[in-house]
Amino acid sequence: MRIQRTVQYLLLSAGFLALPLPVASFAANPDKVEFKKEGKAVKTISVDDLRAITRERSLEVFEPHERRNRVYRALPARAIFDEVFGKDWEKAREIVFTAIDGFQPSVPVKRFLHHDGYFAFANENKGPFTLTNKLQNEEAVTLGPLYLVWDNIGSKELLETWVSDMPYQIKTIDLKMKEGFPNMLPPSGSSEDVQRGFDHFRTQCAACHTINGDGGGKAPELNYPESVVEYIKPEYLKRWILAPQTIRYNTHMPALAEEISNREKVAGEIIVYLKAMSGAKRAPSGNPGDISR
Ligand code: HEC
Incomplete structure (x- = not known):
C-alpha cells in the first residue's frame, strides 16, 4: 500500500498530471x-x-x-x-x-x-x-x-x-439570469458615490452579510431593524471595516482586503451606501427569531 502510494507519487511528480488522484x-x-x-x-x-x-x-x-x-x-x-x-x-x-x-x-x-x-x-x-x-x-x-x-x-x-x-x-x-438581491439595491436616484459604495459592498461584504435580508448568512444583518450607521459611531465604523481586530480582539470578520488600492476611500464609499440604505429599510422575507420582541 505504502509502496503503491510512493509509486503513484513518483509518477505524478514525473509529469503524468492527467492521472486521476484519489480525492x-x-x-x-x-x-x-x-x-x-x-x-x-x-x-x-x-x-x-x-x-x-x-x-x-x-x-x-x-x-x-x-x-x-x-x-x-x-x-x-x-x-x-x-x-x-x-x-x-x-x-x-x-x-x-x-x-x-x-x-x-x-x-x-x-x-x-x-x-x-x-x-x-x-x-x-x-x-x-x-x-x-x-x-x-x-x-x-x-x-x-x-x-x-x-x-x-x-x-x-x-x-x-x-x-x-x-x-x-x-x-x-x-x-x-437576472440581478439577484433586490432588497440590497440602493434607492433609485442615488448619487454616484452611493452606487460605487454598493458595488464595493457587493464584492467585499455581501457574501457574509445581509441588507434587508438579502445576501450571505455567515454574519449579521447590517440594516434591519437598526442600521449599523445608527448604533456604531462613524469613526469606529470605518476603523471596523479597515481593521476589525483593533476593536474586537477575537473577531471573525476579516479586514477589507489588503489587495485593494484606496482602501480608505473604498471604506468611506461603503459607509455612504450603508447610510443611504438606512433610509430604505425593508423587513427581510423569512422570519429570523432574533428580531421579534
Ligand atoms: C468573511 C465574512 C465577512 C466579510 C466578507 C465581512 N464581514 Fe462584517 N462581520 C463578519 C462577522 C462574522 C461579524 C460578527 C462579529 C464578529 O465576529 O466580531 C461581522 C460584523 C460586522 C459589523 C458589526 C455588526 C454589529 O452589529 O456588531 C459590521 C458593521 C460589519 N461586519 C461590516 C462589514 C462590512 C462593511 C464589510 C465589507 C467591507 C464586511 N463586514 C465584510 C464577517 C464578515
Missing part, C-alpha cells in the same frame, strides 16, 4: 454539489462524477487566505458549466454559490468569461484539503467538496475581488 476524504463535508437554475434543481453531482466530465490539472494560485502560493488539483469551471447547464449559461447574469458555512457570494458571469476559474477538489501534495484562514482569526477550514479558485497570479483585478469570488465548501451553484 482526500476529509472531515464530514458532503461529496455532492447541487446545481440549480433560478433556484430550481438541475442536477446533483458527486465530485468523482465531475472529474469524469473534464480534464483535471494542477494549478498554482495565490492563496489570499494564507497569503502565499499553493497548488491545487482543479477542474476548469467553464467546462463544468457547459456540461451541466449547456452553453446558455454564458448569457446568465451571475452565479450564486452557497457554502456549507453560510457564505453566499454572487459572482458575475462575466468574470468566468474573462478569467480562468477552476473548481479545486484536492491538494496537489495529498495533504488534507484544508487551509488556515489567517484573516478570520486563524480558523482551520475544510475546503471540500469544491473550492472556487482562479488563475490569479499577476492579475490585479482578481486579487482585488477574491473576497467574493473564492468561496470554499461549495454545496450549491445557482445560475441567475
Whole structure:
C-alpha cells in the first residue's frame, strides 16, 4: 500500500498530471454539489462524477487566505458549466454559490468569461484539503467538496475581488439570469458615490452579510431593524471595516482586503451606501427569531 502510494507519487511528480488522484476524504463535508437554475434543481453531482466530465490539472494560485502560493488539483469551471447547464449559461447574469458555512457570494458571469476559474477538489501534495484562514482569526477550514479558485497570479483585478469570488465548501451553484438581491439595491436616484459604495459592498461584504435580508448568512444583518450607521459611531465604523481586530480582539470578520488600492476611500464609499440604505429599510422575507420582541 505504502509502496503503491510512493509509486503513484513518483509518477505524478514525473509529469503524468492527467492521472486521476484519489480525492482526500476529509472531515464530514458532503461529496455532492447541487446545481440549480433560478433556484430550481438541475442536477446533483458527486465530485468523482465531475472529474469524469473534464480534464483535471494542477494549478498554482495565490492563496489570499494564507497569503502565499499553493497548488491545487482543479477542474476548469467553464467546462463544468457547459456540461451541466449547456452553453446558455454564458448569457446568465451571475452565479450564486452557497457554502456549507453560510457564505453566499454572487459572482458575475462575466468574470468566468474573462478569467480562468477552476473548481479545486484536492491538494496537489495529498495533504488534507484544508487551509488556515489567517484573516478570520486563524480558523482551520475544510475546503471540500469544491473550492472556487482562479488563475490569479499577476492579475490585479482578481486579487482585488477574491473576497467574493473564492468561496470554499461549495454545496450549491445557482445560475441567475437576472440581478439577484433586490432588497440590497440602493434607492433609485442615488448619487454616484452611493452606487460605487454598493458595488464595493457587493464584492467585499455581501457574501457574509445581509441588507434587508438579502445576501450571505455567515454574519449579521447590517440594516434591519437598526442600521449599523445608527448604533456604531462613524469613526469606529470605518476603523471596523479597515481593521476589525483593533476593536474586537477575537473577531471573525476579516479586514477589507489588503489587495485593494484606496482602501480608505473604498471604506468611506461603503459607509455612504450603508447610510443611504438606512433610509430604505425593508423587513427581510423569512422570519429570523432574533428580531421579534
Ligand atoms: C468573511 C465574512 C465577512 C466579510 C466578507 C465581512 N464581514 Fe462584517 N462581520 C463578519 C462577522 C462574522 C461579524 C460578527 C462579529 C464578529 O465576529 O466580531 C461581522 C460584523 C460586522 C459589523 C458589526 C455588526 C454589529 O452589529 O456588531 C459590521 C458593521 C460589519 N461586519 C461590516 C462589514 C462590512 C462593511 C464589510 C465589507 C467591507 C464586511 N463586514 C465584510 C464577517 C464578515
